[in-house]
Amino acid sequence: MSLSPQWLDELRSRITLSSVIQRTTRLTKAGREFKACCPFHNEKSPSFYVNDEKGFYHCFGCGVHGDAIRWMTDQRGLGFMDAVKELAAEAGLDVPAPDPRAAEAAVQRDSLHDVTAAAQKWFMDCLAAPEGEKARAYLATRGFDAHTVQRFGFGFAPEGRQALKGALGQFPEDKLIEAGLRITVDDKEPYDRFRGRLMLPIEDARGRVIAFGGRILDKSKTDAPKYLNSPDTPLFDKGRTLYNLHRAGPASRQTGRLIVVEGYMDVIALAAAGFGESVAPLGTALTERQIEMVWRLVETPILCFDGDAAGQRAAMRAIARALPLLRPAHSLRIVRLPSGLDPDDLIKRDGPRAMEEVLQGARSLIDTLWDHERDALPLNTPEDKAGLKARLLAHVETIADPDIKSLYRRELLDRFAAFAYPAREQRPQSNWQPGGSSRGSGNWKDKRRAFPANPANNHSARLLRVANGGARDALSAAILTGLIRYPAEIARHADALARCTDIEARFDLLLDACDHGQALESDALATILARQGQTLPSPSDYSGMRFGFLSPDMAAPQACAELAQAIELLVERPALETALADATERLNREFTDEAYAEQQRLLKRKLEFNARLGQMASARAALSSDDATNTMAE
Structure with a gap:
């Protein structure tokens, strides 16, 4: 072979x-x-x-x-x-199958290395010659000293369509074309690819020249690309090559970090400022192969992107490609430079210390992902917020590692819940005393307005007590019992249950068991709860709310359908109660017809919610006769 x-x-x-x-x-x-x-x-x-x-x-x-x-x-x-x-x-490499053409291809590549090495020497000679004066002047404006110029092998490709061919006449035309140094179009005479450009050699992991990058110097040539790289050749695959890797590898072992920037001029600027552990992709977004390459050097490299919109798009593309590859202890950290600046700009303006401070503030992958999606679109309506959740979960679904996927899902859902369903502040009790008038005359403490003493508002107070009855713990206890009885429903309703862990902490333990692939059997779940010091709910916990899905006589499909409805009610209730509490607080502050109408509307909606809950149960907690009478009157 x-x-x-x-x-x-x-x-x-x-x-x-x-x-x-x-x-x-x-x-x-x-x-x-x-x-x-x-x-x-x-x-x-x-x-x-x-x-x-x-x-x-x-x-x-x-x-x-x-x-x-x-x-x-x-x-x-x-x-x-x-x-x-x-x-x-x-x-983790596959050994290639036997190929009789492999030896011939190896000889071919060796000869191409000779071509690129000769081209690099010629480019450097041209930079030192009188014709390289313009290129040398540009390097001076960038602040690169002689050591940096020599270390990175800067050169110059003079104008002229046949200049390189004349200088490298010892190599046949087909080798110059195959090495990416010459271009052929149909039956026209081939011509030099790089002309009038500042040249940089691109080297492999062993430091051998395999390709070139060229920066245009004549600003009047607006139709020419600012940067031009060699095409893919038998030596050069831009998706499998990182610029400066052979230098950054040893430097990263000294510093313990690796910095990935957008372009090779950024790499050189950082190296000149003392950040030698820097690499860059070559004209493409960071690829999966390149992510694996940097992970072999450090477990958590830093991606440093320009502060403009294009830089942020590049960051998200890199994150999207990294998510499926995440594995234990391997991730990315992200740096966002100040708006409109690249690394060279920042160093020139504020010095290397400012760059170091930016690098020290690198954010985790999950923080960057959350911030990007939260700020991507307006979040003014429930539909907008639901869209945020959908985008976050779509990212999570791309993660292959089950443990990391579970942890990302839990963390992002926790952040979403805190954002979309903020915890209610403790609201002060009303200090209104009976006997006051409906317009503020009467016995008020600290002048806080609440429900005036008239029949309508006595009715409001009773309705509020009904709406905030003690069904919360009973409903969550019944659902917990149903989930233990039908464990497969945990995964099916995981998103909804994750939003209710503040209502019933034992949901969190069930979700952990589901996310970590533990046995989802009733006895196993009971054991998991017991190990964490939790008890199983008893029938007395949901007394008076005998749901059908808890009946041993109900068929499993119907029971699971009713359990799903109960979970929907449990999820819906916090938002409704928050809105009702806000309306009641507003009514306490300003007793107006508008505030009163809004509070009454939400009270009625809460009673309708309770009615839906009652329809699911074969029996429910009875209202007092006075409350029932007032409800019918309403």
């Missing part, structure tokens, strides 16, 4: 060499490396070193040298393919 060098490089990049070696050899941390007594010869003091950044081991005593594959063959005694297969399984 012939394995391509590119695939083998991918395998090596996914393996942490020290973790492989320390399974059989004890390693000791020594600065940025590990050391040990060499396993290949006898020695008393360690001269065997392992370098994860460069991906090789070396013994200064016996001269042995190699990578992860060589370790498996020489130290473990495995054959080459056996070593590759074992490492590939660990890295």
Whole structure:
């Protein structure tokens, strides 16, 4: 079997060499490396070193040298393919099927590396030549010093459609085209892709030039793209490449973080300011493959996006792609720069310390997701708020990991409930004393207006007592009993139940069992409640409300349908009671016909709610005869 060098490089990049070696050899941390007594010869003091950044081991005593594959063959005694297969399984890579054309393709790629290396040298020579003066002047305006220019390999592509071909005449035309340096259109003469541009080499994980990016210098060319990258080639796949990864990897091991920005000029600006652990995608939004790449370096990289609308759209695209990939301890943090600024702008305006403060304030993925969806559209009506909930749950449904999905769902629903159904403040009791007049004359304490002493308002007070009767605990206890009797209904009504955990805390335990895949059986649920110090509801908890779904004689489908109706009532009640309490408080403040009418309307609606509840039960708590009489009169 012939394995391509590119695939083998991918395998090596996914393996942490020290973790492989320390399974059989004890390693000791020594600065940025590990050391040990060499396993290949006898020695008393360690001269065997392992370098994860460069991906090789070396013994200064016996001269042995190699990578992860060589370790498996020489130290473990495995054959080459056996070593590759074992490492590939660990890295999550599929070993390519045998392909007789692989060797030929590998030779082809090697020759393309020669082409890109030669092009890079020529671009750098052009920058230093008189024709590169304009490019050098631009670099000076960006504040890049000579060290930064040399470190990142800046170059210049002169004007002229055939300039590069003339400079790289040792390579055939088809190689220049295949490397993405020349363009051919139909039967016309090929021409240079990069002309009159400041050039940057794009390198792979081993630091080899595989492509180029060019920034236009002539502002009058408004029809030309500002930035131009190489096309995909046998060397370069923009969705599987991160700019500056080979430098940022070692830097991230020192700082413990990795910064992902939008473009390579942002990377260079950050590196020049001391933030060497920065990478960027190449002309595309961050891909799933690139997210996996950064997770191999740090568990929670920071995504840093420009403060404009385009930057925020890029952030949400990255979040949407990351959600299905989330796994324990691996996530993203998000930085939003001040409006209209990119990293270079911020550093030039306020200095590196300001950038560091922004990075320190990076927000979690779930915080960013919540803020974005909450602020995406107006939330003025119940329908608007329902739309927010639907968008949040749609994001949650994309998460593959069941534990993370459950936790995201619970957290976002809690936030939604706090936003859409804010807790009522404790409302002071009315200090009105009997005997006062309907327009404020009489015995008032602290001058707070409430129900005047007339028959209509005595009626209002009685209605309010009826509306706020003690059915809340009874209904929730009956529903809890029904859920334990029909456990499959928990998942079906999970969203509704999550909104009622403040009414009945035991719902939360049932939802946890459902979300974590525990056995949803009646006996198992009873055990779960008992372990948490909770008791099962007893018939006395819902006395006088004998629901059909609690009857052993009712068929399961009908019982589940009635249970669903009861849950709907339990969810509906808090909003109705909140509105009624608000109307009553308003009536206490200002006794007007309008306030009185609104309170009476809500009282009637609450009584209608109670009637619906009564229709579901075979018996319900009886009203007092006076209250019943007044209800009929109303």
